[in-house]
Amino acid sequence: MPLQYPATAAWYRVPGMSASQVAAVFADVRFLAILCNNMRLPNLVAVSLVIAALFTSACARASSERVSEAQTHAALRRITTDPQISLSMHTVARAALRQFPDKLKPDNFAIALILDTEHPVLGGYNMDTSFYPASVVKLAYAAALEHDFATGRLTRDPATMQDLASMLRVSSNAATNRILDRLSGTQSGPQLPPDELKVFAEKRQVVNHYLQQLGLKNINACQKTWDVEPYGRDTQFLGEHYENRNTMTAADTAKLVWLIKHGDLVSRPACDEILSFMQRRPGNQKDIQARRIGSGIPPESQLWSKAGWTDNTNHDAAYVIPPMGDAFVLVVFTKTSWQNGDIISWIARDITSKVQLKQLLPQWPSPVPGRPFGHTSGGK
Numbered sequence: 001m002p003l004q005y006p007a008t009a010a011w012y013r014v015p016g017m018s019a020s021q022v023a024a025v026f027a028d029v030r031f032l033a034i035l036c037n038n039m040r041l042p043n044l045v046a047v048s049l050v051i052a053a054l055f056t057s058a059c060a061r062a063s064s065e066r067v068s069e070a071q072t073h074a075a076l077r078r079i080t081t082d083p084q085i086s087l088s089m090h091t092v093a094r095a096a097l098r099q100f101p102d103k104l105k106p107d108n109f110a111i112a113l114i115l116d117t118e119h120p121v122l123g124g125y126n127m128d129t130s131f132y133p134a135s136v137v138k139l140a141y142a143a144a145l146e147h148d149f150a151t152g153r154l155t156r157d158p159a160t161m162q163d164l165a166s167m168l169r170v171s172s173n174a175a176t177n178r179i180l181d182r183l184s185g186t187q188s189g190p191q192l193p194p195d196e197l198k199v200f201a202e203k204r205q206v207v208n209h210y211l212q213q214l215g216l217k218n219i220n221a222c223q224k225t226w227d228v229e230p231y232g233r234d235t236q237f238l239g240e241h242y243e244n245r246n247t248m249t250a251a252d253t254a255k256l257v258w259l260i261k262h263g264d265l266v267s268r269p270a271c272d273e274i275l276s277f278m279q280r281r282p283g284n285q286k287d288i289q290a291r292r293i294g295s296g297i298p299p300e301s302q303l304w305s306k307a308g309w310t311d312n313t314n315h316d317a318a319y320v321i322p323p324m325g326d327a328f329v330l331v332v333f334t335k336t337s338w339q340n341g342d343i344i345s346w347i348a349r350d351i352t353s354k355v356q357l358k359q360l361l362p363q364w365p366s367p368v369p370g371r372p373f374g375h376t377s378g379g380k
Contacts, residue, residue, distance in 0.1 A: 035193075065267045066150060072214050075264035076255060078120055085123025088360040089113060092350050093125040100126065100343055103336050109343075112250035113328040115360070123181075124250055130218065132334040133248040134308030135171045136315050139256055139274075140221040141179055142168060144207040146270035154182060167278035168306060177224040177261060183207060188224070190232045197236055204237060214265070216256060218249040225380050250331040253317050257329045261304065261319045278304040292316035292341045293330055296348030298323050309338035316344050325356035 089111045097104050110126035118371050145164060148154040160182060163175035181187055184203045192200055204222045211219050223246045224230065225239060230238060238244055259265040280290040282303045287294075289307040293316045297303065307316035317331040330351060332344045354360050 004132055008109055013276060021346060022266065023024050033127040065269065067264055069213055071229075072264055075259060075262065076215050078198065079114060079255065079258065082115075082121035082123050085113060085115065085121055085360055086125070086127075087123075087304055088354060089123050089125040089127075090350075092347060092354075095350060096343065096347055099346060100340075103172055103340055104334070106194050108335040109332040110250040110331075111347060111351075112329075112331040114252040114254050115355065116261075118259065120258065122251065122254065124254075126250040127254075127331075128218065128249050130220075130247040131315070131335070132310075132313055133174075133246055133253070133313055133333070134310050134313045135176075135225055136248060136253060136306055136308040136317050136333075137219075137221050137223075137225065137246045138167050138171065138308075139253070139260070139306050139317065140219055141176060141183065142274050142277075143256065143265055144183055144210050144221075145179055146266045146274065147182065147210055150266050164273075165277050171307070173225040173227050177226075180204075180207075180224055184222075188230075188232060188234050192233045193234055197233060200233055201237055212261075216252045216330060218247075218252040219256075220244070220247045221340055222246065238318045243264065248333075249335050253333075254329045255318065257304075257306075257317050257319050257331070261329070277334060278306055289316075292344040293320065293332065293348040295320040295341070296345035296350075297352050301352075309341075313339055314338050314340050314344065316348075318348075320352070322352060322356055323354075325358070328355055 028260065036109045057076040093106075093109070093111060096109070097106065107126065107129075110124065110129055110131060112122065112124035112127040114120055142164060145154065145160075149156055154160070160179065163172070163178050166172035166175035167179060177188070182368060184206050186200055186203050191197075207221045208219070211217070222244070224234060225246075254264075260271045262269040265271055280287055280294055280303050281301050282290060282294040282297050283302050284290040284294065288309075289305055290303065292307050292314075293305055294303050297320055300323040303318060308315040308319075312335060313333075314336045315331075315333045317329075319327070319329050321327045328351075330348060332347050334340065334343055336343060
């Protein structure tokens, strides 16, 4: 009886592999199955060869698409800082201060923009200032999780995959905390004696170590995201004055979003998986994460975003492809209430208009008094 082989890969889905990868693997296997039939090999031998080919082809194709740290560094070097973009972001900031005088102060918000042209350029306002990121930090945890999947350190079990989806799609804190436990090999619990706390603290640095190796050095991503107050060892690790709380700069957050969108982190399939959980319909009233930057861009735009909010933080980080003009990454951090999403929408609307009309030029000769132009060095 001739060996049966799949005619198409359309019915097969392999976690962590793109559709093109799966199709290529099945093409390899189909070719070998036909060859085995033509050579009239016994079915047992043929099946063994096909299984071996399936495994070898899948591993080879997956590894060939892995993005090395050196490739990520090279990708980041493509982004150059443009003083004119920073001047334009200062223009936007000054207008926002006039628009929301009771809610915004010169030092309580930040903007970072990457204009994603053939030669991507970065500029911003307060973009190297560290902010508590709330749930925007979940982008860092997603990237680290995909890295650990790719290296084999962690496995793609159904529960973890569901947590990854929930962490990004609906910003579940419980899912995030389980993922951080898996990444760091730690668990929350009662207070620890000094020696054990030191071990706990070092393990919790795992995401920071990964990000720093990539060149994203202005992110501190080591704490859980809580629906209630932290307790026990997590309170110890935060510090008496929360000095070790999560922090991100708008600039490094924008770079992280850009890397994910371009597939320059871990692998293209890994980035696509993250993006599949970030994609939103602009302005969707049923999706709280689509109503900040998403409400300030044309409804025909394509949007991938991750928001963060608390009683005194209100943030959004997004990649936008507008119906007209260049694609761009926009990150807006504000130290205002979650109820002030209209501030981010207003800033996004102003910037999108400038991007579409190619008006990213300064309108006055100096930045907001006392605030330096955005740049990529420094940070905390």
